[in-house]
Amino acid sequence: MSNTPPATDRPEGSIGELGEFAVIDRITAGTTMTGSVELGPGDDAAVVTTPDGRVVISVDMLVDGVHFRSDWAGHEQIGRRAALAAMSDIAAMGAVPTGLVVAVAAPPSLPAERMLELGRGLSAAAAEAGAALVGGDLTRADALSLAVTVIGDLRGVRPVRRSGARAGDVVAVTGRLGWAAAGLTVLSRGFRSPAALVNAYRVPEPPLAAGPVAAASGATSMVDVSDGLLADLGHVAHASGVAINIRSASLQVHPRLVEVAAALGRDPLDWVLTGGDDHALAATFPHGATLPPGWEAIGSVGVPGDLGPVVTVDGAVREGAGGWDHFG
Amino acid sequence: MSNTPPATDRPEGSIGELGEFAVIDRITAGTTMTGSVELGPGDDAAVVTTPDGRVVISVDMLVDGVHFRSDWAGHEQIGRRAALAAMSDIAAMGAVPTGLVVAVAAPPSLPAERMLELGRGLSAAAAEAGAALVGGDLTRADALSLAVTVIGDLRGVRPVRRSGARAGDVVAVTGRLGWAAAGLTVLSRGFRSPAALVNAYRVPEPPLAAGPVAAASGATSMVDVSDGLLADLGHVAHASGVAINIRSASLQVHPRLVEVAAALGRDPLDWVLTGGDDHALAATFPHGATLPPGWEAIGSVGVPGDLGPVVTVDGAVREGAGGWDHFG
Known part of the structure; x- marks a missing residue:
């Protein structure tokens, strides 16, 4: 993604009209990093510190109409839920979540403001758990879906299997x-x-x-x-x-x-x-x-x-x- | 996912008929682990060693009809391509891929054998690069899509931005x-x-x-x-x-x-x-x-x-x- 500064955090129009990179820039502008993040969004990959010497990793996918209904929840709620569900798998190993990356597929007609809400929900839930949204991918599809990958740190304990x-x-x-x-x-x-x-x-x-x-x-x-x-x-x-x-x-x-x-x-x-x-x-x-x-x-x-x-x-x-x- | 042993690697029927857990078990049975993998698939999350003390992470999403056409490529090819595209982002930072997790959404009517081919492609491409497919999520959707997250190790070099x-x-x-x-x-x-x-x-x-x-x-x-x-x-x-x-x-x-x-x-x-x-x-x-x-x-x-x-x-x-x- 490019480093163009965000013009506004309440864009008009759809994500198709705004374009992939502009949407990503605006989502990125609203994310909060933590001390664990050596390199956040905006490059080919992010870099997160792993003090334990091991990283715990899990992915969780949510699809509109299967795991949630976008007419039953706001997009910020959908983002929060996706992040929380994915972080829960890290907690279940006994680890602390440190970083999240998200792949989002969405219809081009989705209002850009809804996508920013989704990003805010993901980022806020991550931040409240002490983690950071460090990267993502945004692409076109007929239905909204999110795949959230979380990494976490065991802080010296053995993973609980x-x-x-x-x-x-x-x-x-x-x-x-x-x-x-x-x-x-x-x-x-x-x-x-x-x-x-x-x-x-x-x-x-x-x-x-x-x-x-x-x-x-x-x-x-x-x-x-x-x-x-x-x-x-x-x-x-x-x-x-x-x-x-x-x-x-x-x-x-x-x-x-x-x-x-x-x-x-x-x-x-x-x-x-x-x-x-x-x-x-x-x-x-x-x-x-x-x-x-x-x-x-x-x-x-x-x-x-x-x-x-x-x-x-x-x-x-x-x-x-x-x-x-x-x-x- | 459960630990039921795989019954066969050429299952008949669709993934809807076989069921989510049986499909995951069969994909998992065909994956190859590496020395970096402390805990592979089958638990809430995987554990991968991070000798560098940092982990590089990136996600790449591919959607049928947007990034590939399942009538133009076999499913093993689609799996390979998804893994290679995602690992390329790790290479671009100067890092070596160590682990992959994949979220797959697929129509229930997809023949289970096609899904196993997809898993084989992902796993083989990972293994050829010295990495391992350590986890995933499989869910239902109208169209086939894959979100591949790759983690990598910098082996002591600074990330190239x-x-x-x-x-x-x-x-x-x-x-x-x-x-x-x-x-x-x-x-x-x-x-x-x-x-x-x-x-x-x-x-x-x-x-x-x-x-x-x-x-x-x-x-x-x-x-x-x-x-x-x-x-x-x-x-x-x-x-x-x-x-x-x-x-x-x-x-x-x-x-x-x-x-x-x-x-x-x-x-x-x-x-x-x-x-x-x-x-x-x-x-x-x-x-x-x-x-x-x-x-x-x-x-x-x-x-x-x-x-x-x-x-x-x-x-x-x-x-x-x-x-x-x-x-x-």
Whole structure:
């Protein structure tokens, strides 16, 4: 991209009219760098320091109509959500996010102001987590999509994998469960309230800082709840070769979820067990370990029985609780 | 993703039928890791060593119908091209690619075998450059698109930026120029030969290893030729605040280009000056420096005149030689 200074931060017209480089320049002008950034946007690549000597990296893609609906959320919210969802994977390894790059495909008719909002959302969410949006690519497509890659630093801790759970461990979660799924259900029915749930769907509040704390506290395995609690603990069970049982009475079902579920004729526990978009963290800790603040014990790890490495709720396999398959 | 072992590497049916996790498992089973990879695919994020203490990062997005046509290239070729184009940005900083993550959006109807070919192409191109495909995300969309993020290591050299060109420097290039553009023109006219040009469009041969060598040889600025030689040198001119003049007689116009251009009634120099998909490298070196092997001097850097920081050919601004705008 060129170094032309931004003319205004409220451009008129579409991104097609403004042009790729002008849009990129304007997005770049609004980004905040951090001390980790040796070289930010504007060159062929960015340079970020890696004090740990290793870099953690993950990518998350969101497509309009699949992961979000641009008529259900503002573009700044979509940008925030994309950044937060991607950073959550870094937190789930026990690492701290340091840098983000984003590939955006968008229809040329998209108003440039909407694209700047998207960039602001990405940049703001990154900055609030102590990271920086250091680069990107912008191209044309029929539908809006974003691929956000996040890099992070382990600060000397070992990465917390999905495969480390052992029989006898305690299963714990932190962050919201079921809020975003409830919000999505509300929006799908044509409602716009309760605002707390709708907003939880639009912009999650993943407990990013809890990941490194859990790693330092001896978490044996950890996963970002992006496909639903049962599905993601299923990944842990498979990778670790263990069985996991959840006590439903230990799951916090917020009164708002209970209330909305009653109004819509739904079981709020379904949202808690299978909703993914909140990006809570689930982890296992050694038996008897003191859980870090904010973590709640919800179950236990056992030796796999006849059913193999499964996840049960109150001792039974729950029907219809498979993972979220983006082609399903 | 789960750790289910791959059942076969020639699956039947579409990716929608096979399912997201099964497709990812099969792609992952075919990837090759390197000594830099501390943790590969299969967890929330990958971990790659960064001996330099810094990481170079860049993302490149390719969309079917915009950057490639899946009816003009096989999916393994599309995967290779995406990986090579993205790694070229890392080379242009003087760094060595170490790891790639890819976000793929695809129609559920895409045959699973095509998706595995795409993965094989990405993985093979990475491996040939000494890097590894360490993670990804797969989701549903109406059109096929790939966002490839590459990280790289500087091995102790300073990053070579676009802004370092100084009056008096020599401008040099390495790699093919115009081949892919000629191949695209051939394909657009409904022809499938000459094979060398068509294949150059399908899978570029970017001189990745030349980037770190140029950095070690004192290159003052460097850029990946992805928008066309004039446009990308224009980025260098702007970022460095210099004027660049190219001597057209110094540009190698391959006999194949001359021949095809004559047959199609085109000027081969247009392809050389404005074609981008070859991912050649352009750099500036101090006056009198010995150019590394494979680099050809094609012009010189001067103080900007009345026209400002422009790129001229034989002293004149070339008409219609602006950059490639993906919304243009």
